[in-house]
Amino acid sequence: MTSMNNEQLAIYNFFRSLIKACLFLLIVNCTLINAQQRLDVIVLDAGHGGKDPGTIGDATGVQEKNIVLPITMKLGRMIEAKYPGIKIIFPRSTDEYIEVKERTRIANENRSKLFISIHANHKKKEESDKNGFEVYLLNKERFPEAVLFTMKENYLLSYQQAGKDTLDNYIFSSLAQNGYTRYNEYLASMIEMSFLSYTELATRGIIQAGNWVTLGASMPSVLVETGYLSDASDEKYLSSEKGQSDIATALFHAFQSYKALYEMQ
Numbered sequence: 001m002t003s004m005n006n007e008q009l010a011i012y013n014f015f016r017s018l019i020k021a022c023l024f025l026l027i028v029n030c031t032l033i034n035a036q037q038r039l040d041v042i043v044l045d046a047g048h049g050g051k052d053p054g055t056i057g058d059a060t061g062v063q064e065k066n067i068v069l070p071i072t073m074k075l076g077r078m079i080e081a082k083y084p085g086i087k088i089i090f091p092r093s094t095d096e097y098i099e100v101k102e103r104t105r106i107a108n109e110n111r112s113k114l115f116i117s118i119h120a121n122h123k124k125k126e127e128s129d130k131n132g133f134e135v136y137l138l139n140k141e142r143f144p145e146a147v148l149f150t151m152k153e154n155y156l157l158s159y160q161q162a163g164k165d166t167l168d169n170y171i172f173s174s175l176a177q178n179g180y181t182r183y184n185e186y187l188a189s190m191i192e193m194s195f196l197s198y199t200e201l202a203t204r205g206i207i208q209a210g211n212w213v214t215l216g217a218s219m220p221s222v223l224v225e226t227g228y229l230s231d232a233s234d235e236k237y238l239s240s241e242k243g244q245s246d247i248a249t250a251l252f253h254a255f256q257s258y259k260a261l262y263e264m265q
């Protein structure tokens, strides 16, 4: 092989540097693409259904299950129209009974990135009148319980692979990596703001609940009590086409903000 002259050497070095730079950029690019989270699967959960009517309206006898289903389906259609790439799972899309555990199981099994459960509330007998919407989050103090539940239901295999000693670290870090609480809190505040902008309902605030249905969901999740069926005005609004559309619109806008934040990370 003849040795290169200076000019050839310079060209050779130039191309070598160029290839190195391209490889470097390619690796950086791949890392960035891999790091970006996609909100590609979500669960929209209409509460109750079938033999479980949920709560009953005082004035008209309207059943919660029949209010939350159209709201959930409207929300789904809005998301579908704007983001056709997102897989939307409805644990129920008709008037059927599905156990609470089954709903979160479906969410976990499909690796859903978000779980929104939609309900309507009723004051207890002894309580004075209440109205407006509430957004429920899982209480941080129940994390150990949620972790145990999650472990039993979903992570048994990972647990076996990770080994006993690292169990807590494994589960906690996977929850932390998912930004579990931060995302929950952001989503809840987006929902509250959005309800105030798009619906006629008053806010009763964001509540860290001690006991609620999405305990088993291993992804950011909220439960929305859209209003009180024991309040005549809320009942009328929630039963109306306008009220149901307003609530779906509010949830849609909150979802959009949440999606933007989630995918920015």
Ligand SMILES: [Zn+2]
Pocket (backbone or CB within 6 Å): 047, 048, 054, 055, 064, 118, 119, 120
């Ligand atoms: Zn309910």
